[in-house]
Amino acid sequence: MAGHNKWSKIKRKKGALDAKRSKMFSRIIKEITVAVKEGNSGDEEFNPRLRLAIANAKGVNMPKDNIERAIKKALDSDSAAIYQPTYEGYGNGGVAIFVECATDNLNRTVSSVRSIFTKNGGSLSTSGSVDYLFDRKGVFVLDIQPEKKEQLELDLIDGGAEEFDFDPETNELTITVAFEDFGNMQTKLEALSLETKSAGLERIPNVYTRLELEDAQKVLNLIDILEEDEDVQNVFHNLEMTEELEETMN
Template identity: 60%
Template sequence: MAGHSKWANIKHRKGAQDKKRAKQFTRAIKEITVTVKDGNGADPETNPSLRNAISNAKGVNMPKDTIERAIKKASGADADSYELVTFEGYGPHGIAIFVECTTDNTNRTVASIRSIFSKSGGSLGTNGSLEFLFDRKGVFVLDTTSIEQSTEELELELIDGGALEFEKDDELLTVYTDFVDFGKMSSKLEDLNIEPKNAEVQRIPLNTVELPLDQAQQILKLIDKFEEDDDVQNVYHTLDVTDELILELENE
């Protein structure tokens, strides 16, 4: 998982400064809507999934009143209804890509995702064809500047909550757990009175492919195309995000 969090955190910081902020808000509102409508209701005290969605919304600096409006709308009779769908395929240079979407029109989403794959020289595969290339992990991003404990003390506490691996990137600490320990870690952070900047189940590649810089940049542009689509929530891939590539991203 080396380099995974650093690349994700670079994207997070850049996204807060440009047009991606609107996309982040759209994603957060959809996450809130799905968690409210999943049967556990609009009260974050009794709906841990909603608490997590609210935390993620705060992590992208969504205003409190926008969060409250999203919850209220999601609990109303006229709330949007979303379906979770996934797509798997290959981009150029043999890079596997897994796309997670939240959509109110599956036909539109299928057509859009297929078009992005096709125009890039890639191909859309069948569901389940690439899932074995990824491992589902709980991923929690913590801002250590707001935590009184030292990083070493904190890590010892979090191991009790199921933490398997840590990645430090300046003031951010990324914590990885097994998929089944996502709830356990969420509870541990609540006990420690720590609100993560982001917490979600992600698909981490078991193996990655290193490409020349120009080819790697081509893949990242393709990933940006997916992420610009309103229906796309997450994009995972098997590209090796090298130090050289990270340096290039930081200088953009």
């Protein structure tokens, strides 16, 4: 879990530095679209998934007008359906990679994902080939006041918190819960009037693959290209984040 937290922190900082705002907005608009269509409601009060998507939108400073426009478009019966396929494969050195997508064109998406794997030293595999190497967990990130950390953690244990990771440099608290406790934690945070910077279900590696620096960088390049694809929502992997590799990302 520690390796995953380190990767997540670097990824958030890197994302801020790279200012990939348009990609983040695109991803969240798809989250909003799926939430509205699945919940058959554009009212966040009665649609928990939409409430979560809006919270994530606010976490990346998406303008209110963009959020409202996305909800309105999703409510339009003529708007395209959004599918959520997943793909599994391997990167250089046998690193397991799990890709979550949201798309209105399945043929385009699978073709693009397969091409990215093939052209960057990886290979697309069959469903279930790497899924077992990950545990699905709920992960919440929020800003807190350091002096309130101890009491807050005690309160959040009631919501099902399994693990906490606090970054004193940013005052960010990362909370991990079991898959089945995701809704409980969402409700607990709302009851405490705490806004999240991000929240969602993630795939946490239960085993890591350690590579030499050159091979590890090739895997990171593959992951970066996958994440830039318009249909890709999330990419999870089990590459071990060594200090040497971390230094190349700063």
